[in-house]
Amino acid sequence: MAALLEVRNVSKRFGGVQANSDISFDVIQGEILGLIGPNGAGKTSLFNSISGEVTPDSGEIRLDGQRISGLGPVEATKRGIARTFQVVRSFDSMTVLENVMVGAFTRTRRAAAAMAEAEKVIDFAGLTGRIDTPAISLTPPEKRKLEVARALATKSRLLLLDEMLTGLTPAEAQSGVQLIRDVRDQGVTIIMVEHVMEVLLPLIDRAVVLNLGKVLTTGAPQEVVKNPEMIRAYLGDRYAAA
Numbered sequence: 001m002a003a004l005l006e007v008r009n010v011s012k013r014f015g016g017v018q019a020n021s022d023i024s025f026d027v028i029q030g031e032i033l034g035l036i037g038p039n040g041a042g043k044t045s046l047f048n049s050i051s052g053e054v055t056p057d058s059g060e061i062r063l064d065g066q067r068i069s070g071l072g073p074v075e076a077t078k079r080g081i082a083r084t085f086q087v088v089r090s091f092d093s094m095t096v097l098e099n100v101m102v103g104a105f106t107r108t109r110r111a112a113a114a115m116a117e118a119e120k121v122i123d124f125a126g127l128t129g130r131i132d133t134p135a136i137s138l139t140p141p142e143k144r145k146l147e148v149a150r151a152l153a154t155k156s157r158l159l160l161l162d163e164m165l166t167g168l169t170p171a172e173a174q175s176g177v178q179l180i181r182d183v184r185d186q187g188v189t190i191i192m193v194e195h196v197m198e199v200l201l202p203l204i205d206r207a208v209v210l211n212l213g214k215v216l217t218t219g220a221p222q223e224v225v226k227n228p229e230m231i232r233a234y235l236g237d238r239y240a241a242a
């Protein structure tokens with residue numbers, strides 16, 4: 001199967017911290033890939049390199065065979081990469097519609113076309129009833145959906161979800177899971193960072209596990225969780241031996 005995204009030997013250092021060290025993996029077109037690892041493992045740093053906010057010190061990231069690393073976030077968006085953030089970033093005083101139109105304006109200059117696209121993805125994300133509500137008045141799960149809608153309005157092919165389900169109730173998380181599945185069914189490839197394993201593992205096709213900035217293991221979710229190094233990284237030596 002074709003790799004949509006190729007991460008090749010990516011390293012990034014911030015001062016004395018080696019956030020990413022020689023990271024390589026592929027993301028297959030149409031899959032949901034889980035990027036997992038304990039706090040500080042380097043997951044968000046890697047997202048930042050893929051979405052263009054950060055330029056790796058070395059290595060390369062390719063989308064459809066074309067180098068995208070180092071081209072910046074505007075170019076990454078143009079090429080079809082979108083993301084959500086661990087701490088939701090919305091324009092609080094703007095309505096849901098206006099927020100999503102910001103995403104749509106990356107593809108068109110025409111307000112009518114941006115509005116039509118925004119209305120479509122708002123409906124898809126299940127926020128139609130909140131279309132004229134200022135973002136600040138949304139509930140936490142609605143804010144997460146707004147971020148997804150705004151990302152989709154950029155007509156992304158690859159969506160990076162950073163802890164989209166963290167902090168939600170089990171029912172809210174299930175509704176988020178359904179939205180992620182629906183997005184994938186639209187043909188969008190997804191990489192997601194998530195700490196809530198019981199929600200993440202049934203959802204993803206494959207996992208890449210990071211620890212201390214390096215790839216610890218890659219594979220099917222039910223296999224990586226049995227990996228002793230993964231257990232050690234999360235829970236410590238005592239559990240790995242058990």
Ligand SMILES: Nc1ncnc2c1ncn2[C@@H]1O[C@H](COP(=O)(O)OP(=O)(O)OP(=O)(O)O)[C@@H](O)[C@H]1O
Binds near residue numbers: 014017019037039046
């Ligand atoms: N812009 C930055 N400046 C300085 N240090 C940074 C920067 N970004 C990341 N780091 C450092 O790089 C390391 C990896 O951080 P990163 O946020 O990528 O980990 P993470 O796996 O996403 O963690 P978490 O699960 O807690 O979000 C950490 O030590 C962090 O402090």
